[in-house]
Amino acid sequence: MKFLNVLVTELMKLRRTKVTWLSLVALGLGPLGGGLFMWIVGHPGTAQQLGLLGTKADLMGLDATWSGYFGMLTQMVGLVGQLVLAVIAAYVFGREYVDGTARNMLALPLSRTWFVAGKFMVAASWWAALVCAILLEGCVVALALRLPGFSGAVLGRGIHDVLLAAYVGFLLAPVVAWIATMGRGYLPPLGFAMLMLVAGNVLGATGWGKWFPWSIAPLFAGVAGPRTELLASGSVFVVALTCGLGVTLTVAQVRWRDLPT
Numbered sequence: 001m002k003f004l005n006v007l008v009t010e011l012m013k014l015r016r017t018k019v020t021w022l023s024l025v026a027l028g029l030g031p032l033g034g035g036l037f038m039w040i041v042g043h044p045g046t047a048q049q050l051g052l053l054g055t056k057a058d059l060m061g062l063d064a065t066w067s068g069y070f071g072m073l074t075q076m077v078g079l080v081g082q083l084v085l086a087v088i089a090a091y092v093f094g095r096e097y098v099d100g101t102a103r104n105m106l107a108l109p110l111s112r113t114w115f116v117a118g119k120f121m122v123a124a125s126w127w128a129a130l131v132c133a134i135l136l137e138g139c140v141v142a143l144a145l146r147l148p149g150f151s152g153a154v155l156g157r158g159i160h161d162v163l164l165a166a167y168v169g170f171l172l173a174p175v176v177a178w179i180a181t182m183g184r185g186y187l188p189p190l191g192f193a194m195l196m197l198v199a200g201n202v203l204g205a206t207g208w209g210k211w212f213p214w215s216i217a218p219l220f221a222g223v224a225g226p227r228t229e230l231l232a233s234g235s236v237f238v239v240a241l242t243c244g245l246g247v248t249l250t251v252a253q254v255r256w257r258d259l260p261t
Helices: 002-016 019-042 044-049 052-059 066-099 102-106 112-145 152-170 173-183 187-204 213-220 235-257
Strands: none
Touching (some): 019 112, 066 112, 066 152, 066 173, 066 213, 112 173, 152 213, 173 187, 173 235, 187 213, 213 235
């Protein structure tokens, strides 16, 4: 019952914020942008008239089919989703410090672990809702474009890949949450996320990418090619270990280091 009360309270806090809608708009631009590229690839004459945009779309080797479109969505969730997840984690875990309510929250006669668990649950629900909205939007865009190659198997595989990329990306969010609690605000976790995104892209182009958590997430999404050729069997273990470490550090930070004053 205590956890349920904490969870409901955390969910109620999201009703009054515009960040949820901004995150939806930011991630929602992805399917629209992907649809634009699909349309350009499907109309070579128009692509030539568009100059650089059309050339870029051709050079990317895009396939204007359902399978190709869902491949773009998967890459978007795996890459851009890292920044959106950083915003979610930074807001959920850093808001109490920015608003000055952390002291009141931590002074309540409840285990602080419940607050951490509730915040993680809210972040997961927020991210899940965004991903479901993106999948729905993507299907609508693909239907509107009348992309060829539709089948139940293709749709199922596309949804599976998007959800897998979203899941792997979320496993890195606890580390950002820990940075938010340790830094007591928004800027430290967002700066950390940007740094990891750059480092992940750099290392992702090397043989070390399969051992670096922030390279593994984009590689799972197929940003640099087929994941089976780029990832090692231990890559999943590395991400899981990073997630467990992030959760442990966040709980420890809130339980033993953040004292109400």
